[in-house]
Structures are given as structure tokens and as C-alpha cells.
Amino acid sequence: MTDTTPTRAEHKLARKMKRFENPWMNPKLLWGAGILIGIIVLGLLGRIFWDPELVFTGSAPLKLPPIGFENLRKQAGIWDFPLGTDGAGRDLLALIIIGAPNSLFVGLLASCVGMGLGIFLGFSAGFIGGRTDDFIRVISDVMITIPPLLILVVFQAAYGDVSLTMMALLIAAFVWQSPTRLIRAQVLSMRESGYVQMARLSGASTMHIMFKEMLPNLVPYLFGSFIANVTTSIVTAVGLEVLGLGPQRIPTLGRTIYEAINSGALIQNLWWWWGIPTLLLAVMFIGLLLINLGLDEVSNPRLRKLS
Template sequence: MTQPDIVASTRLRAHSGAPRRLRSPWANKKLIFGSVVLVGLFVMQWVTPLFMSYDGALIGASTVNMVPFGVEVNAALGFFPNEPGHLLGTDSQGRDIFTALLVGIPQTLNVGLIGAGLGVVAGALLGFTAGMRPGRVDSLICLLTDVALSIPGLAVLVVVASYITDVGVVGLGVIMALMAWPIPARVFRSQVLSLRESGYVAMAKLSGSSVLSIIVREMVPNLIPYIGATFVQTMSGVILVVTGLEALGLGNGRYPSLGGMISAALEGTAILRGMWWWWLCPVAVLIAIFLSLLSVTLGLDQVVNPKLRKTS
């Protein structure tokens, strides 16, 4: 063996024998990407007012039917040329579309956050209670969950939205939470049943720990990825349902929202008239939100499942 071969072989053994730094399963690209996008969209509601006014999102704030910057004007369809300060044009009510997007994104996300947060908290309380209290308590909670799951939630929400029109973001989030808790309750109950027979929970019981202490100290830390995934999936469902209701014209017209913008585009036959800026902008933002939520869910699955970490 020549001298260069000996040096190369020595370096290879040294490199292979070097200790590898363990990487945290939470530091995966899917989870980081989705979280950064969602946090950026949430922070937008506090940062944007520092640089621009939301007055352009009010009805009658500007000339109606202005085309976006760089789009050819078709006067036969009632379009007007773009004016400075209206990058994406305006709708038939004179609202600046870009400003309406900046207002509607946080509104839609806040409804999803409130509805999913309250629904997951209620579901977690019922699920942990059912899992740790076998017998009558478990049977009663399972019965309530089955009854709630059998109720057509979308039909109920359509009826409620048709009668209750003057409801804000918080009120709409609470209404969505009333329909969002059954699935988290069932998911958490099944997880608690699997952890209840584990060795460390049995040792905690033998040491005299209370049920609340076992849940908080032993179970919750091991279920954080499942809780996060359940929250993200519930939030995605809440946003989808709320957007669908608003697209049907059952939302609150006091504030712009992504679903409300889609509803206005449908009422104004924007697709047939070639007014892509009316409907494509909110649809593109919704796609970005759902893809971000999906990325977070896949990242949390990678945290839980070692096989996915090896594959990635």
C-alpha cells in the first residue's frame, strides 16, 4: 500500500469513528417550514398596521372594478384603469383587494385558532377523564361523544349562521369549538388508554401519585406531538368549514375575510367575466395556509414515528 493510500485509509477510519451529533426530531424541515409560514401570517395582523392603513378595505374606499397593476383595461366589462396604491385592483364595492387580503388572513386564522384551541382543550379534558376513569364516567363521555359525532355539524352551522349574523371573530370561534371537540376527545381517550397500562404510569400509581399528577407529569409530555397534530388538524377543519360558510354568503360582512372575498367573487360572476384577481388571490392564500398546516402535521408525524425520521 502506498503512502497516499495509507493516509486516505487513516482519514476514513477517523471520520467513520467520529461521534455523530444527534439531531432533535423537532428540527425537521416540514415542521419548521409550516410553523414559520403560519407564525408569519399571524404576526402580519400586528406588523402591517405599522406600515399601512386598513381604510382601503372599507366599502366605497376607492373606485370600483379597478384592474390590477399591469392588466389591460376592458371598458366593455366595466373595468377601470389602475390607480397608484392599488396593486391588485378593487372589487365591485370599492374595496382594495390587497388590503382586504391583509385584513382577511388574520381574521380567518384567528377563527381557526380560537375554534381549534377551545375544541382541543374541551376534547382533551373529556378524553383524559374518560381514559383515566373507567366505568360509568367513561361510558357517559363515550355516549356524549358518539351523539355529538352523529349530529351533522355543517347543517347545524348553516342554520345557526342564517339566524345569527351579527357575530364577531370570537363568537364564531366559540360556535366552531362546539362542533370541534368530539374527535379530539376520542383521539385523546385512545391515547390515554394505551398509556394507562405502561410501566412508568404503573410506577407513578404505586408511588401514590394522584390522577391529575399522573396526567400532567407522565402522560402530557409524551403526548405533546399528538396534541399538536390534533390541534393542527382541527384548525384546518375549522378554517375549511368557516370558509365554506362564508363562501355561501353566510358569513359576517362587517369585516373582510377570505371566504367573504370568494363569496363576493361568486356573486359578481368574476370567473365568467375574467376577473381572476377577485377569486385567485384568496384561493391562493387559502392553499398556502392549508399546505402550511399539512407541513406541520407531517413534521409532527416525523417527530413521533422514528421510521419517518430515518426515511427523511
């Protein structure tokens, strides 16, 4: 053995090797998770350090710009309302503090419910096979071709005001198809694998095979599918809100954008009204995308690079 101290290049290589060994520590995943946690923390701390009452109409002066800017009436931003206020006298910072976690909540809830349905149906289809498989496959194939927004617009327009949870459940009805298909395909191939045969030989029950032998190996796929579903759900939810079809009384990012458009914020050059929520949504999507890319590396070792 040579006793030379490792050079910087060797250190760098060692670090890369470590990353290769433990795929959960890849930078994409960490950054993505950091961004999302940041948004949640913003919501939590905001409620403590900022006044959530400021989301109500008329609680602040109208159309104030953010700090360091002037609006058309030459009013400068003040520290009482650092991100400005909207046309109905609501503080934008408070709207974001309340609204951003709400949007994330809708996405997560819808995705959780969708995944649960997907896992159940996917396992049933893959494991039971026969008629059950045909039925589930046809339903999910048909559902995947129907644009969810179309149905939801009709539904919400007829139903009127909905709660956040209700909207999440409605969206969940449109995000179970792809996890179902994914899990069904994996289950079909895993069913013939050696270790499942071994488990059958060991007298394992169907439940044991499904949840103890197969499910752990599906975890990276499930995570990936879950994150993709969160993205879809948020896009759908925001889409509905921007059309004015979301919850009427609960502040969400989508609803804020809807009101900005409705009140002619674009013409009046009130860019902060629609711009800040849009920016926050973009950051949220980037976070989700990074998580998804990171999870891809976890489930597919070929994407991990040494160089």
C-alpha cells in the same frame, strides 16, 4: 483513526443523522411554520405600512386590476392599489391584510377551545372509566357523525350576524370529538404502562399522574391533532362565509369570495377578486399540512428516514 477530511457525502450523512436525532428540526415542520408565520407577519406589518381604512366600501376606484394587468375597460393596474380593487371599491391588499389573520384567528381559537374540551373529556373518559367513559364515548361517537356545516348553516341563518369569536366558539363545538377519542385511547393504554404504575406506587395523586406523567408524553399527538383541527375549523369557517353566513361587517377571506361570487366577478373576468383570497387560503392549508406532516415525523420515529 484516519485523518482524512470528511467528504461531502459524509457531511450530508452527518446532517441527516442530526435531523434524525432532533426531529423538531425537520424541513417540513420549518417550512409549514414559516408559511403561517409569514401570514401573521403580513397582517401585522400590513397594518403599519398599508392603510387599513381601504377595506371600506368606496375608498378606492372600482374594479381595478393588479399591477401589470388590464381589466375589461382597458384600465391598467396602479401602484396605489397593487393587488387591484373589488366591485365595491375596496382595496384587495387591505382586505387580505385584515382578512387573512382573521381567518387564521377563527381557526386557532376554535381549535384551542376544542382541544381544551377534548383533553378534559378524553382524560375523564380514560381515567375515570365506567359510566362516565360510556357517556363521553357515546356522545363523541354520535357527534362525529353529524356534519357540522349542516347544523351551523341552520344556526347562523336563524341567528343572523355573528362576531368572529362567536363563530369560532360555534365551530369549537364540532372539533372536540377527535381529540377526545385520541386522548381517551392513549390514556387507556398509558394507564397500564410501567411508569404510571410506578407513579401510583409513589403515592402520586390522580392529577399528578394525568398532567405530570401522561400529558408530556401526549404532546406530539396533541400538536398533531391541534393542527388538524385548525385546518378543519378554517375550512368550516370559510365554508360558512362563502355561503354568506359569516360575520357581515368584518372582512374575512371567505366573505371576500362570497361577495365576488355574488357580484358576478366570474362573468366580468374580475379574477383577482376571488382568485387572490383563494390562493392565500391554499397557501395557508399547505402550511398547515406541512406542519402536520412534520409533527407526524416527530411523534412517529418510523417515518424518519436516514436515506
